[in-house]
Amino acid sequence: xxxxxxxxxxxxxxxxxxxxxxxxxxxxxxxxxxxxxxxxxxxxxxxxxxxxxxxxxxxxxxxxxxxxxxxxxxxxxxxxxxxxxxxxxxxxxxxxxxxxxxxxxxxxxxxxxxxxxxxxxxxxxxxxxxxxxxxxxxxxxxxxxxxxxxxxxxxxxxxxxxxxxxxxxxxxxxxxxxxxxxxxxxxxxxxxxxxxxxxxxxxxxxxxxxxxxxxxxxxxxxxxxxxxxxxxxxxxxxxxxxxxxxxxxxxxxxxxxxxxxxxxxxxxxxxxxxxxxxxxxxxxxxxxxxxxxxxxxxxxxxxxxxxxxxxxxxxxxxxxxxxxxxxxxxxxxxxxxxxxxxxxxxxxxxxxxxxxxxxxxxxxxxxxxxxxxxxxxxxxxxxxxxxxxxxxxxxxxxxxxxxxxxxxxxxxxxxxxxxxxxxxxxxxxxxxxxxxxxxxxxxxxxxxxxxxxxxxxxxxxxxxxxxxxxxxxxxxxxxxxxxxxxxxxxxxxxxxxxxxxxxxxxxxxxxxxxxxxxxxxxxxxxxxxxxxxxxxxxxxxxxxxxxxxxxxxxxxxxxxxxxxxxxxxxxxxxxxxxxxxxxxxxxxxxxxxxxxxxxxxxxxxxxxxxxxxxxxxxxxxxxxxxxxxxxxxxxxxxxxxxxxxxxxxxxxxxxxxxxxxxxxxxxxxxxxxxxxxxxxxxxxxxxxxxxxxxxxxxxxxxxxxxxxxxxxxxxxxxxxxxxxxxxxxxxxxxxxxxxxxxxxxxxxxxxxxxxxxxxxxxxxxxxxxxxxxxxxxxxxxxxxxxxxxxxxxxxxxxxxxxxxxxxxxxxxxxxxxxxxxxxxxxxxxxxxxxxxxxxxxxxxxxxxxxxx
Amino acid sequence: xxxxxxxxxxxxxxxxxxxxxxxxxxxxxxxxxxxxxxxxxxxxxxxxxxxxxxxxxxxxxxxxxxxxxxxxxxxxxxxxxxxxxxxxxxxxxxxxxxxxxxxxxxxx
Numbered sequence: 001x002x003x004x005x006x007x008x009x010x011x012x013x014x015x016x017x018x019x020x021x022x023x024x025x026x027x028x029x030x031x032x033x034x035x036x037x038x039x040x041x042x043x044x045x046x047x048x049x050x051x052x053x054x055x056x057x058x059x060x061x062x063x064x065x066x067x068x069x070x071x072x073x074x075x076x077x078x079x080x081x082x083x084x085x086x087x088x089x090x091x092x093x094x095x096x097x098x099x100x101x102x103x104x105x106x107x108x109x110x111x112x113x114x115x116x117x118x119x120x121x122x123x124x125x126x127x128x129x130x131x132x133x134x135x136x137x138x139x140x141x142x143x144x145x146x147x148x149x150x151x152x153x154x155x156x157x158x159x160x161x162x163x164x165x166x167x168x169x170x171x172x173x174x175x176x177x178x179x180x181x182x183x184x185x186x187x188x189x190x191x192x193x194x195x196x197x198x199x200x201x202x203x204x205x206x207x208x209x210x211x212x213x214x215x216x217x218x219x220x221x222x223x224x225x226x227x228x229x230x231x232x233x234x235x236x237x238x239x240x241x242x243x244x245x246x247x248x249x250x251x252x253x254x255x256x257x258x259x260x261x262x263x264x265x266x267x268x269x270x271x272x273x274x275x276x277x278x279x280x281x282x283x284x285x286x287x288x289x290x291x292x293x294x295x296x297x298x299x300x301x302x303x304x305x306x307x308x309x310x311x312x313x314x315x316x317x318x319x320x321x322x323x324x325x326x327x328x329x330x331x332x333x334x335x336x337x338x339x340x341x342x343x344x345x346x347x348x349x350x351x352x353x354x355x356x357x358x359x360x361x362x363x364x365x366x367x368x369x370x371x372x373x374x375x376x377x378x379x380x381x382x383x384x385x386x387x388x389x390x391x392x393x394x395x396x397x398x399x400x401x402x403x404x405x406x407x408x409x410x411x412x413x414x415x416x417x418x419x420x421x422x423x424x425x426x427x428x429x430x431x432x433x434x435x436x437x438x439x440x441x442x443x444x445x446x447x448x449x450x451x452x453x454x455x456x457x458x459x460x461x462x463x464x465x466x467x468x469x470x471x472x473x474x475x476x477x478x479x480x481x482x483x484x485x486x487x488x489x490x491x492x493x494x495x496x497x498x499x500x501x502x503x504x505x506x507x508x509x510x511x512x513x514x515x516x517x518x519x520x521x522x523x524x525x526x527x528x529x530x531x532x533x534x535x536x537x538x539x540x541x542x543x544x545x546x547x548x549x550x551x552x553x554x555x556x557x558x559x560x561x562x563x564x565x566x567x568x569x570x571x572x573x574x575x576x577x578x579x580x581x582x583x584x585x586x587x588x589x590x591x592x593x594x595x596x597x598x599x600x601x602x603x604x605x606x607x608x609x610x611x612x613x614x615x616x617x618x619x620x621x622x623x624x625x626x627x628x629x630x631x632x633x634x635x636x637x638x639x640x641x642x643x644x645x646x647x648x649x650x651x652x653x654x655x656x657x658x659x660x661x662x663x664x665x666x667x668x669x670x671x672x673x674x675x676x677x678x679x680x681x682x683x684x685x686x687x688x689x690x691x692x693x694x695x696x697x698x699x700x701x702x703x704x705x706x707x708x709x710x711x712x713x714x715x716x717x718x719x720x721x722x723x724x725x726x727x728x729x730x731x732x733x734x735x736x737x738x739x740x741x742x743x744x745x746x747x748x749x750x751x752x753x754x755x756x757x758x759x760x761x762x763x764x765x766x767x768x769x770x771x772x773x774x775x776x777x778x779x780x781x782x783x784x785x786x787x788x789x790x791x792x793x794x795x796x797x798x799x800x801x802x803x804x805x806x807x808x809x810x811x812x813x814x815x816x817x818x819x820x821x822x823x824x825x826x827x828x829x830x831x832x833x834x835x836x837x838x839x840x841x842x843x844x845x846x847x848x849x850x851x852x
Numbered sequence: 853x854x855x856x857x858x859x860x861x862x863x864x865x866x867x868x869x870x871x872x873x874x875x876x877x878x879x880x881x882x883x884x885x886x887x888x889x890x891x892x893x894x895x896x897x898x899x900x901x902x903x904x905x906x907x908x909x910x911x912x913x914x915x916x917x918x919x920x921x922x923x924x925x926x927x928x929x930x931x932x933x934x935x936x937x938x939x940x941x942x943x944x945x946x947x948x949x950x951x952x953x954x955x956x957x958x959x960x
Contacts, residue, residue, distance in 0.1 A: 485914070485915070486912075507886075516912075516913045516916070517868075517885070517887055517911075517912045517913040517918070518912045518913075519910070519912035519913065519914060519919075519921070520909070520910040520912060520921035520926060522912075523910050523912060524910065541866060541867070544866050544868075544869055545866065545867060545868030545869050545886065545910070545911070546910075547910075548910065548923065549905070549908040549909065549910075549923035550923075552869070552908065553908075557905070557908070557923055557924070559901065559903065559924070560903050561901075561903035561904055561905040561908075561924075803864070804871075807872060807904075808872055808873060808874045808879075809859065809860045809864055809871040809872065809873050809882075810859050810860050810873050810874060810875075811873075811874040813874060815879075815904050817897075817903060817904050
């Protein structure tokens with residue numbers, strides 16, 4: 001049987017989702033998929049478009065790649081618009097004249113921005129906000145503008161206003177209706193949102209009907225309003241709503257709604273046979289759905305229908321929660337209380353800037369709508385109550401009142417049906433999360449990668465965690481995150497105990513808060529915490545038994561029991577003289593020598609008794625320990641930066657050296673790596689590090705929580721255009737906050753993936769000082785910096801300590817288990833054979849036991 | 853009766869750490885348990901990692917049994933019997949050890 005050929009017109013978010021669902025379908029091998037896009041690139045995340053101005057690159061916004069399509073046999077044609085549908089012969093024709101036949105045709109043409117018919121709207125700096133090309137146009141225009149106006153105070157308009165603000169323009173929002181977000185909010189919510197946005201320096205003008213755009217006096221343009229007032233501006237951005245892109249269907253005889261939109265049935269079929277429409281171009285039950293979640297759902301339904309499944313589209317809930325210009329806003333169901341007979345409860349706290357309105361059914365028993373501004377914590381709870389048609393436990397007002405004694409009747413997730421949708425972006429239900437937990441995902445990071453929940457807008461993080469914990473409890477898995485059998489506290493709790501109670505030793509902690517003797521899990525973890533907080537010498541009598549062998553001997557144990565040695569080469573900068581010393585040391589001790597990935601030099605094959613003389617030479621030449629053995633800062637990699645490079649914006653090497661010298665010796669839950677790049681070409685690969693710093697023409701961009709390794713994670717852009725001082729301040733706070741709150745041996749990447757509230761929360765803690773601990777975090781870091789000592793220098797000065805650096809306590813002989821062979825001119829370690837060992841034990845010379 | 857051989861001073865052992873002794877041509881790991889101030893001795897050879905490293909592991913207790921965790925791959929060896937908790941077939945030899953005055957002795 002030949003394959004059925006499916007053509008998808010439009011490769012936006014929904015078009016791509018359809019293709020993705022097809023690829024994942026078990027019968028995918030019976031289909032052939034071709035997709036067309038009029039844009040020059042494949043699908044990207046339009047919902048996150050505003051992050052483009054916060055530094056996200058086009059690559060980071062991409063939802064798919066040519067490779068992914070190629071691997072799955074999807075043919076794609078970009079920058080070519082489909083202009084003709086020939087029903088009779090079942091084929092489409094593109095602008096460039098390309099013809100392609102189909103068995104099934106999917107219209108996923110999306111929408112276009114509505115521009116009101118105002119005279120003067122077509123001038124050069126009058127723009128729209130929809131595609132990456134539009135954003136590029138805005139950026140270019142902003143460079144030659146000082147003032148910007150957004151026409152439209154809806155959700156998209158406010159996002160656009162944020163973009164203009166980020167571009168450094170004096171920003172105005174002009175709205176025709178009497179309030180902002182007229183569709184989602186009521187009067188009270190709209191007012192509070194307005195005052196909050198105005199506080200941020202964005203001027204809001206409501207009830208303004210623009211009559212014309214003419215040449216300005218102080219700015220490029222002047223917008224005249226019907227009420228006789230006017231505003232001067234250099235650029236205008238239209239964001240006054242969307243219209244379904246139904247032109248193609250309209251021309252080729254497919255039924256269109258009276259106000260536009262391609263009419264579809266419950267299976268996303270249009271009036272034409274074998275033609276489907278999904279996403280914002282589709283009109284279902286007289287409604288256009290301008291959110292991505294219903295579009296994704298339509299994609300799923302269309303795939304199901306084509307492949308013989310039984311899914312149907314049954315409408316969508318348009319409730320939404322988001323952050324606009326830094327203000328939390330949520331709208332649920334009948335937010336404006338239009339249901340006949342319904343009742344409303346309102347809570348407003350003018351001081352804190354919180355407004356909540358709850359709309360309930362006439363019998364006072366069911367949630368039917370809500371508006372939340374400034375505090376949206378109740379969103380998940382209220383939404384589930386409405387969707388699940390659940391009776392309100394207790395009195396309704398308690399649902400929105402602040403929980404003075406913690407008495408808000410939070411709806412337990414147990415009350416939710418399995419079908420309750422927890423993540424609307426990816427349509428993940430409570431049942432899906434339970435399945436995932438049963439399948440072995442027992443932490444938030446696992447749930448994210450397995451179900452995709454929380455990976456869209458992220459608004460469902462708290463709810464998802466609750467559901468996951470409920471599932472774990474139901475399975476009888478006790479959510480036991482205690483450190484080990486000796487301490488029934490989490491690492492974070494133990495850190496707090498150490499800090500608050502001023503505990504300085506493991507024994508002291510064990511006596512009051514633990515049991516037994518401890519083990520190789522709790523000892524190093526607590527040793528690390530004590531070191532983070534007090535920064536005492538790790539080989540002190542009371543600490544030495546806590547350390548892994550690497551820390552005990554200040555070197556890294558290798559597979560044969562010998563050690564490797566890594567001196568610090570801050571920022572990868574080294575003088576020729578120092579290089580010569582390293583070469584001599586490697587040669588004289590017969591050490592296998594290798595350049596590391598972190599821009600330093602690693603010597604392998606040193607035996608215990610050789611470590612002190614090696615370090616005597618190194619310390620004498622001015623080297624310090626590199627902490628390659630510790631769960632601590634390893635290296636700060638750098639590119640050569642503005643001192644030499646033609647493209648360098650700032651001196652990345654100096655900053656790298658500065659960072660490395662500042663944080664060297666900081667003991668942390670796991671190793672830490674950093675990098676500094678001198679420009680966006682990013683030669684230091686900073687976006688794959690725990691802390692990545694990239695120079696721009698305006699300062700430093702700070703990236704956090706990246707990782708290479710087994711599961712690479714791209715670092716998140718945390719802050720932009722920082723000066724040196726602010727950069728260090730943020731890194732101080734970040735590192736200490738991580739040290740305090742991470743689990744044992746948890747890298748920053750996993751820590752971030754499990755951090756409830758994610759990047760946004762981290763921003764609140766570190767930049768906005770939401771928890772009021774920033775001063776303390778900085779002071780803690782300063783103490784570590786002030787008390788730094790080179791552990792090797794200190795150890796060399798202590799004959800008592802040096803005694804440990806011998807293989808035998810009662811003999812000067814060395815380990816007879818070691819044997820070396822030559823490889824590419826250097827020694828390569830291997831385990832001695834029994835025969836070799838026997839010979840050596842008898843004092844017979846063995847040819848191969850020679851360090852080259 | 854069996855004879856005892858002097859190995860080192862008790863002060864050579866820091867509490868809750870180990871050292872390695874050469875004893876009759878064998879490598880022996882000797883540990884000082886800080887809690888009971890008692891010494892324990894097992895073979896220094898880790899049969900799983902195949903290296904002479906057990907004296908350099910962290911000691912502690914797992915479900916009440918005194919153990920050292922191999923510094924290579926973290927398997928636990930009982931300090932009293934040499935048994936490997938995870939892989940009993942890879943257990944190691946335990947040695948008789950005592951403290952006489954301030955001297956640590958192994959049975960010859």
